[in-house]
Amino acid sequence: MTAPPEAATLRIRGGLAGRIGRAPLAVSWAVVGLILVALAWPGAFTSLAPDAADPAVALAPPGGGHPLGTDELGRDILSRIVYGARPSLLIGVGSTLIALVIGAALGVAAATWGRRADTVIMRLADVLLAFPGLLLALLVIATLGPGSTNSVIALACATMPGFLRIARSQSLVVRRSDFVRAAVVLGRPPLSIQLRHVLPNALPPLLVFSMINIGSAIIAGTTLSFLGLGPRAPQAEWGSMLSTSRNYLAVAWAPAVFPGVAIALTVVALNIAGRDLQRRFERRESVPRA
Amino acid sequence: MTVSRRLAKPFLRALGVLLGAETVTFAAYHLLPGDPAEVSLGVPNPSAELVATTRHEMGLDRPLAVQYVVFLGRLLRGDLGTSYQLHEPVTRVLREQVWATVTLAVAALAIAFAVSVPLAVATAGRRPAMRGLSSGGELLLTSSPSFWIGILLLSLFSFRLGWFPVISGTSVRGLVLPAVTLAVSIIGVLTQVLRDGLERALDEPFTVSARARGTGETMVRLRHGLRHALIPLLTVSGWILGALLGGTVVVETVFSRQGLGRIAATAITSRDLPTVTGVVLVSALVFCVLNLVIDVLYRVVDPRLRTATA
Numbered sequence: 001m002t003a004p005p006e007a008a009t010l011r012i013r014g015g016l017a018g019r020i021g022r023a024p025l026a027v028s029w030a031v032v033g034l035i036l037v038a039l040a041w042p043g044a045f046t047s048l049a050p051d052a053a054d055p056a057v058a059l060a061p062p063g064g065g066h067p068l069g070t071d072e073l074g075r076d077i078l079s080r081i082v083y084g085a086r087p088s089l090l091i092g093v094g095s096t097l098i099a100l101v102i103g104a105a106l107g108v109a110a111a112t113w114g115r116r117a118d119t120v121i122m123r124l125a126d127v128l129l130a131f132p133g134l135l136l137a138l139l140v141i142a143t144l145g146p147g148s149t150n151s152v153i154a155l156a157c158a159t160m161p162g163f164l165r166i167a168r169s170q171s172l173v174v175r176r177s178d179f180v181r182a183a184v185v186l187g188r189p190p191l192s193i194q195l196r197h198v199l200p201n202a203l204p205p206l207l208v209f210s211m212i213n214i215g216s217a218i219i220a221g222t223t224l225s226f227l228g229l230g231p232r233a234p235q236a237e238w239g240s241m242l243s244t245s246r247n248y249l250a251v252a253w254a255p256a257v258f259p260g261v262a263i264a265l266t267v268v269a270l271n272i273a274g275r276d277l278q279r280r281f282e283r284r285e286s287v288p289r290a
Numbered sequence: 291m292t293v294s295r296r297l298a299k300p301f302l303r304a305l306g307v308l309l310g311a312e313t314v315t316f317a318a319y320h321l322l323p324g325d326p327a328e329v330s331l332g333v334p335n336p337s338a339e340l341v342a343t344t345r346h347e348m349g350l351d352r353p354l355a356v357q358y359v360v361f362l363g364r365l366l367r368g369d370l371g372t373s374y375q376l377h378e379p380v381t382r383v384l385r386e387q388v389w390a391t392v393t394l395a396v397a398a399l400a401i402a403f404a405v406s407v408p409l410a411v412a413t414a415g416r417r418p419a420m421r422g423l424s425s426g427g428e429l430l431l432t433s434s435p436s437f438w439i440g441i442l443l444l445s446l447f448s449f450r451l452g453w454f455p456v457i458s459g460t461s462v463r464g465l466v467l468p469a470v471t472l473a474v475s476i477i478g479v480l481t482q483v484l485r486d487g488l489e490r491a492l493d494e495p496f497t498v499s500a501r502a503r504g505t506g507e508t509m510v511r512l513r514h515g516l517r518h519a520l521i522p523l524l525t526v527s528g529w530i531l532g533a534l535l536g537g538t539v540v541v542e543t544v545f546s547r548q549g550l551g552r553i554a555a556t557a558i559t560s561r562d563l564p565t566v567t568g569v570v571l572v573s574a575l576v577f578c579v580l581n582l583v584i585d586v587l588y589r590v591v592d593p594r595l596r597t598a599t600a
Binding site: 123124126127128130131132133134135136138139140141142143145146215219222223226227228229239242243245246249250253256257259260263264267268271272 | 303306307310311313314315318319429430432433434436441442444445448449532533535537540543544554555557558559561563567573574578
């Protein structure tokens with residue numbers, strides 16, 4: 001017996017589209033895995049030290065003992081990219097985590113502490129949102145001074161309002177649900193309701209948002225380093241590597257290309273993985289509601 | 291509600307936000323580590339006497355509340371203080387630099403639209419392969435830091451091919467690469483939003499009826515679809531503005547171009563706070579005013595909103 005022709009073509013097309021759709025997804029999760037390995041154990045990718053200078057091979061093109069070439073002091077670019085993953089990702093990931101914690105706390109507080117608290121907190125968020133793009137981060141660094149820690153604080157200030165808004169709107173929804181009303185009726189203290197009932201249920205969308213936010217936070221972090229406001233000189237960092245490469249553009253292309261590829265690859269992978277998480281989460285969410 | 295009362299609310303809110311922004315910058319000056327008097331002197335280990343005199347001259351020995359009122363009063367008169375580094379009034383520095391930045395931002399916006407609109411019109415609702423290619427490219431663009439794109443363009447077009455000057459002065463030729471770099475940072479989002487809006491509009495009954503009347507596909511997309519794609523575009527225009535205003539800092543640094551962004555970047559490294567706060571406050575002001583305009587434009591573009599709020 002033969003299957004109806006429409007069903008057959010449909011199945012083939014669906015399978016093909018599925019495979020095309022799944023390949024970048026698998027690659028992205030693999031890249032995320034590789035980044036985690038580089039963070040935990042950079043020695044796995046290269047035997048060369050990131051700050052071993054060899055002036056004899058300065059600005060060498062890729063090939064030979066240096067797969068991605070060398071920089072102006074003859075340091076291996078691959079090694080500097082691998083060891084530079086930690087400081088480069090620290091600013092993006094660290095600032096996102098801080099923004100998540102503070103944003104979630106303030107958002108839940110705004111939604112559950114009554115109208116006056118809500119007004120104060122939301123006006124505060126409005127003020128922070130009045131500074132366009134990177135400018136709030138730049139203002140914070142101008143007062144605190146440059147450096148990794150201050151960059152983390154600066155970016156956390158700039159991204160926090162987004163987390164706050166999501167936490168607040170999510171908590172407002174959760175607050176009206178029956179189990180929170182039941183907890184109120186049972187006479188649970190307000191703080192315990194916020195921590196045990198509202199926060200855990202407001203958290204999943206916040207986590208998905210942080211996964212997506214990490215990508216742009218990494219870009220912002222490397223941008224601060226590029227402007228000379230991040231980690232100090234000998235430290236290998238993707239943004240500052242690109243900043244130095246500008247002085248040698250006429251003679252070498254490798255130092256200007258590969259650190260940027262590392263940033264773009266990381267952010268693309270995190271974006272696709274983040275969207276995948278979001279899809280899975282939404283699918284799970286939609287089941288009990290239906 | 292009358293029109294004036296409906297407009298008064300967002301206006302008052304914007305004023306409140308600006309006052310908050312001014313308070314944040316005041317706090318940046320006075321509540322955090324580092325004595326402004328010592329920083330403004332710019333000499334290592336100044337004598338206590340000199341610091342005291344400077345503090346008095348700058349009014350730093352007065353109570354904080356008085357300083358706050360003085361600071362606000364000066365701002366209202368358009369006085370942003372004196373740059374520590376350039377020893378010039380900050381307002382004059384800003385006036386000299388603002389046009390270079392405005393030119394850059396406007397040119398970038400024009401380029402971004404010139405690329406995004408045809409791209410969105412051509413790819414909306416088309417075969418998955420074509421759409422996938424386009425959205426893959428957009429993801430790559432939004433995932434690449436603009437300073438890197440600037441360095442790549444500089445390396446290729448200025449150093450290898452020699453088409454554009456390495457240091458962009460004030461010439462039109464020098465404007466091309468910086469404007470393209472800044473445009474690239476918003477093209478990804480712009481195209482995505484336009485295409486989503488178009489696809490939604492192409493599913494609407496009015497598109498079907500336009501097609502039934504025998505209107506050509508291109509005409510349907512341009513006359514009926516694009517108009518509706520403008521509304522979601524307004525929603526992200528605040529983000530686009532922020533990206534442009536913040537992006538000029540990076541782009542002007544990469545291309546050694548004059549402008550507010552470069553002034554801000556150098557002022558941060560030399561801890562020239564009046565200049566930094568001047569640039570930041572002016573950007574916040576522009577940002578708030580333009581967001582207010584967008585708020586009003588919403589009602590103009592989308593008649594449905596007018597009846598909904600009345």
